[in-house]
Amino acid sequence: MARARTLFDKIWDSHVVETQEDGTCLIYIDRHLVHEVTSPQAFEGLRVAGRKVRRPDATLAVADHNVPTTDRSAGIDDEESRIQVETLEKNCADFGVQYFGMNDVRQGIVHVIGPEQGMTQPGMTIVCGDSHTSTHGAFGALAFGIGTSEVEHVLATQTLIQRPAKNMRITVEGTPPPGVTAKDLILAIIGKIGTAGGTGHVIEYAGQAIRDLSMEGRMTICNMSIEAGARAGLIAPDEKTFEYLKGRPFAPKGAAWEQAVAYWKTLPSDEGAVYDTEVVLNAEEIVPYVTWGTSPEDALPITGFVPDPAQEPDENRREALQRAIDYMGLRGGMPLSEIKVDTVFIGSCTNSRIEDLRAAAEIARGRRVADHVRALVVPGSGLIKHQAEEEGLDRIFTEAGFEWREAGCSMCLAMNADKLRPGERSASTSNRNFEGRQGPGGRTHLVSPAMAAAAAITGHLTDVRELVKG
Amino acid sequence: MEKFREITSVAAPVPASNVDTDRIIPARFLKTIKRTGLGKHLFNDVRYNEDGSERPDFILNKEPYRNAQILVVGENFGCGSSREHAPWALTDFGIRCVIGTTFADIFYNNSFKNGLLLIKLDKEQVAKLMEDARNGHNARITVNLEKQEITRPDGEVIPFEVDPFRKHCLLEGLDDIGLTLKKEKGIGSFEERDRASHPWLYSAAS
Numbered sequence A: 001m002a003r004a005r006t007l008f009d010k011i012w013d014s015h016v017v018e019t020q021e022d023g024t025c026l027i028y029i030d031r032h033l034v035h036e037v038t039s040p041q042a043f044e045g046l047r048v049a050g051r052k053v054r055r056p057d058a059t060l061a062v063a064d065h066n067v068p069t070t071d072r073s074a075g076i077d078d079e080e081s082r083i084q085v086e087t088l089e090k091n092c093a094d095f096g097v098q099y100f101g102m103n104d105v106r107q108g109i110v111h112v113i114g115p116e117q118g119m120t121q122p123g124m125t126i127v128c129g130d131s132h133t134s135t136h137g138a139f140g141a142l143a144f145g146i147g148t149s150e151v152e153h154v155l156a157t158q159t160l161i162q163r164p165a166k167n168m169r170i171t172v173e174g175t176p177p178p179g180v181t182a183k184d185l186i187l188a189i190i191g192k193i194g195t196a197g198g199t200g201h202v203i204e205y206a207g208q209a210i211r212d213l214s215m216e217g218r219m220t221i222c223n224m225s226i227e228a229g230a231r232a233g234l235i236a237p238d239e240k241t242f243e244y245l246k247g248r249p250f251a252p253k254g255a256a257w258e259q260a261v262a263y264w265k266t267l268p269s270d271e272g273a274v275y276d277t278e279v280v281l282n283a284e285e286i287v288p289y290v291t292w293g294t295s296p297e298d299a300l301p302i303t304g305f306v307p308d309p310a311q312e313p314d315e316n317r318r319e320a321l322q323r324a325i326d327y328m329g330l331r332g333g334m335p336l337s338e339i340k341v342d343t344v345f346i347g348s349c350t351n352s353r354i355e356d357l358r359a360a361a362e363i364a365r366g367r368r369v370a371d372h373v374r375a376l377v378v379p380g381s382g383l384i385k386h387q388a389e390e391e392g393l394d395r396i397f398t399e400a401g402f403e404w405r406e407a408g409c410s411m412c413l414a415m416n417a418d419k420l421r422p423g424e425r426s427a428s429t430s431n432r433n434f435e436g437r438q439g440p441g442g443r444t445h446l447v448s449p450a451m452a453a454a455a456a457i458t459g460h461l462t463d464v465r466e467l468v469k470g
Numbered sequence B: 001m002e003k004f005r006e007i008t009s010v011a012a013p014v015p016a017s018n019v020d021t022d023r024i025i026p027a028r029f030l031k032t033i034k035r036t037g038l039g040k041h042l043f044n045d046v047r048y049n050e051d052g053s054e055r056p057d058f059i060l061n062k063e064p065y066r067n068a069q070i071l072v073v074g075e076n077f078g079c080g081s082s083r084e085h086a087p088w089a090l091t092d093f094g095i096r097c098v099i100g101t102t103f104a105d106i107f108y109n110n111s112f113k114n115g116l117l118l119i120k121l122d123k124e125q126v127a128k129l130m131e132d133a134r135n136g137h138n139a140r141i142t143v144n145l146e147k148q149e150i151t152r153p154d155g156e157v158i159p160f161e162v163d164p165f166r167k168h169c170l171l172e173g174l175d176d177i178g179l180t181l182k183k184e185k186g187i188g189s190f191e192e193r194d195r196a197s198h199p200w201l202y203s204a205a206s
């Protein structure tokens, strides 16, 4: 009998073009997503060397990081941002790559639009010059971020030089309590294994709690795999995956669809497949999570307290804790629910899909954003924005005092005009709370969309379950 | 790509763990369409005050570290984003080699592709080199890639491992796109087989 293989092994094996003596492989890349920040130098490299894009049909480009989320009719104010977006547009025209322009309704965050367009499919290898490419693993695709030199390599050759990763399985058993979302699960996982916990591995998420998630929830989980240090995240494709993809513009049609589904059904890990590392969590014990510090692993239940450095015996750790607490402007030992916020950001490739907006709107409905809080809702794509408007979510948000914006990365990394001011504090549905991530000196607490909406209403980090009860 | 043979330099100590790519080069400096010029923003937010003046206590603002070509770093250096701007900022500043216990995967890959040698050593050895780095002026460290050896200021030699393919590319300053394009035949026949078994991967959007 053939060796029992994991989902990762199967995708890997079917993409190896050549294996070198030292174990390095040349692997074939099925889909390549491109955005304006990490691609200009790659296209420049092609031009200088007189090279072409090998498979423009397998490549899709969009501008997302730099685009304004307010009125776009006048273009982009900031000169450097404008040049970056214009450069992408020109590169796509020159090299024949499909491009969704800023005023195309299909424009949005690259990791939101890939799945939305049906470009992301099970069993594929997908790359993008962006670490959150791991998002696409929710479909059972091997998807990972690459650097600009590799972007150039893929554009020119449709392959990458890689070594196989190790297999890790994180099983989340049971059913999470009400009010606990995919974001809370992944924060709990990172809180448990740490930001280097997945280094060198591809993480396959399994178990009841993962299977029960919608595709949106699965994308939230896989999105943050990189925050656990993993190369990629994976979830076995199932009926939900097929249902989501069916009829999408780039999904196979007719007989090709049947053939593809038959293949996709062979992908889940074999019984008895071996993982290099296994982690098990019980969803029933997970509550809504927030981060208090400057690394995603600084995640704790909202019912908890900011760690007290005085209680930390290890000197290095004590110093690191103190540094994070000082940067965040907190007090060791204070209840997390007493942390006041100035800004709330609902958006990013982690949590800007329709289900996320619905969850936030549910909390916002009929309530008011606290007077001192500025709250932004930034849908992940033009199509999501459109759908939310059809469902009346925009009205719920604006009536509650939230700002309703155009699609893009926005305050997730503050490359456009949406930024925190120095010392400002946000509750954000994004994925990184690094120092200065949302603007120099800005302070970020990572939360789920419902928790973000709750913080906007009360003006401080809040256990969303209290608002649901009330 | 610049060839890497041997360098001798003071090393700057950066002992913090989990130094992320946003710390190495904050996102707002990524609006460039070039590979060069990022060195002045390396570690920007810890290196400069808000008014743009240098923070005297930051290591790269001190002598002799302004000209350091080597960094000795804490665990999990380079975590965070996949942006190659992080190694570009380091190399543009003049850093050729970073020594630490562990590096984030993508950063590790990106660095070698830009002529930046990353060396993984065990904790004790990194601690020794960190000590050397702290000694500044007279503590010059030599890194020889050919021999895979680091020579400490007191003459002690520490051997290091490096992937043979990466070593070859660094020593020769080779661009791996050129190398892969020589395998055009293999890629073409892979596509042919793959198209037969997974045809839906080769039809464009309808």
Ligand code: SF4
Pocket (backbone or CB within 6 Å): A064, A065, A109, A110, A111, A130, A132, A348, A349, A350, A408, A409, A412, A413, A430, A431
């Ligand atoms: S939303 Fe944030 S994390 Fe996602 S691609 Fe944009 S900048 Fe990166």
